[in-house]
Structures are given as C-alpha cells and as structure tokens.
Amino acid sequence: MVQSRVALAAAVLVAACTHASPKSGLQSGTASSDDGVPIAYEVRGQGPTTLVFVHGWSCDRNYWRHQMDAFQGEYRVIAVDLAGHGASGKGRTAWSIPNFANDVAAVVRAVDAKDVVLIGHSLGGPVVVEAGLLLPDRVIGVVGVDAFFDAWADPGHAKMSDQPIVSPTRWLPLLPRSPCLPLTACWRGPGTA
Numbered sequence: 537m538v539q540s541r542v543a544l545a546a547a548v549l550v551a552a553c554t555h556a557s558p559k560s561g562l563q564s565g566t567a568s569s570d571d572g573v574p575i576a577y578e579v580r581g582q583g584p585t586t587l588v589f590v591h592g593w594s595c596d597r598n599y600w601r602h603q604m605d606a607f608q609g610e611y612r613v614i615a616v617d618l619a620g621h622g623a624s625g626k627g628r629t630a631w632s633i634p635n636f637a638n639d640v641a642a643v644v645r646a647v648d649a650k651d652v653v654l655i656g657h658s659l660g661g662p663v664v665v666e667a668g669l670l671l672p673d674r675v676i677g678v679v680g681v682d683a684f685f686d687a688w689a690d691p692g693h694a695k696m697s698d699q700p701i702v703s704p705t706r707w708l709p710l711l712p713r714s715p716c717l718p719l720t721a722c723w724r725g726p727g728t729a
C-alpha cells in the first residue's frame with residue numbers, strides 16, 4: 537500500500553518535467569458550488585484512482601495541462617477552475633478557502649469520483665485540505681505543491697491539523713523537494729510518521 541502511494545507521488549513529480557502529449561477523451565463540464573456559482577472542470581482518462589488538480593491564485597485549470605496529459609493513461613484526471621478563475625463563474629460574494637473547497641467538492645460529487653487524490657498548487661493547497669475534510673469517504677490522499685510553507689506555525693490552521701482526512705495508513709508519504717517540481721508537503725495528519 538505504501539509502495540503504491542510512493543509510486544503515485546513520484547509519478548506526479550516526474551510528470552511535472554514531461555512534455556505535453558495529445559489530449560484524448562476530454563470531457564468538460566460544470567458543477568454548481570454550494571453558493572450557486574458554476575464551477576468549470578475537465579475530465580480525462582480512466583482508472584480506479586482519480587487525481588483532482590486544483591490551481592493556485594490567478595491561475596486556471598490549464599496550469600495542470602502537462603500533468604493531465606501524463607496521467608490520463610493510467611488514472612482518471614480532473615482539473616478544476618475555482619470560482620473567479622478560468623471558465624468558472626465570477627458571481628461569488630464571499631471569497632474564502634471554505635468556499636473554494638466547496639467548489640472542489642461539488643466537482644468531485646458531480647463526477648462521482650471515488651479513491652480521490654486531491655493535488656493543490658499554492659492557494660490550492662489549503663483548498664484541497666479543506667475539500668478533503670468535506671469528502672472523507674472519497675479522498676485517499678492530499679498533496680500540496682508549493683503550499684503550506686508556514687501553515688503549521690499559524691494557530692488558525694489547528695482545525696486542519698486536528699482532523700485527519702482519512703485513516704493514516706492511507707496517506708501519501710511525505711516526499712523530499714524535487715528540482716523540477718518543489719513538493720513542500722503531503723499532509724498526513726497528526727501523529728503519523
């Protein structure tokens with residue numbers, strides 16, 4: 537189990553350094569977030585595990601295009617445009633991490649994804665942690681890319697660190713930084729080694 541998680545996390549790192557390949561099996565859709573904002577997403581590939589890619593601030597789902605290309609052969613891959621970004625709605629009145637997390641949860645539910653690994657870049661890191669808390673029956677791992685630099689020093693993050701997303705035996709292992717894709721945290725929860 538741990539070896540397969542290590543292999544998946546390593547594959548995320550390798551894909552960051554690969555070149556794009558042609559898109560195949562692309563499906564686009566829109567889900568409605570809890571506040572009614574339409575959230576755009578695209579789905580490619582198939583497999584028992586679903587990788588959900590969440591961009592950072594001022595980006596959109598195209599940020600993950602190379603990873604989508606690389607993983608669509610073995611995994612179901614989904615890229616989300618958070619509200620106010622890309623093709624998603626801009627009509628939100630309360631901009632917050634919990635509302636962005638609801639965007640991700642709405643997409644995961646809309647496509648009925650199971651065995652989900654949430655992967656968030658920068659702002660997307662805290663968003664995927666929060667989304668994991670909303671989807672404990674679907675999420676098997678959370679990966680932060682260039683995220684969480686000082687998260688545990690901030691007392692405001694106690695809510696996240698006190699609530700494991702899934703059983704600690706199912707977390708992705710912590711990986712060292714990579715020169716081509718700095719991976720700063722694979723959040724595993726309290727008390728895990």
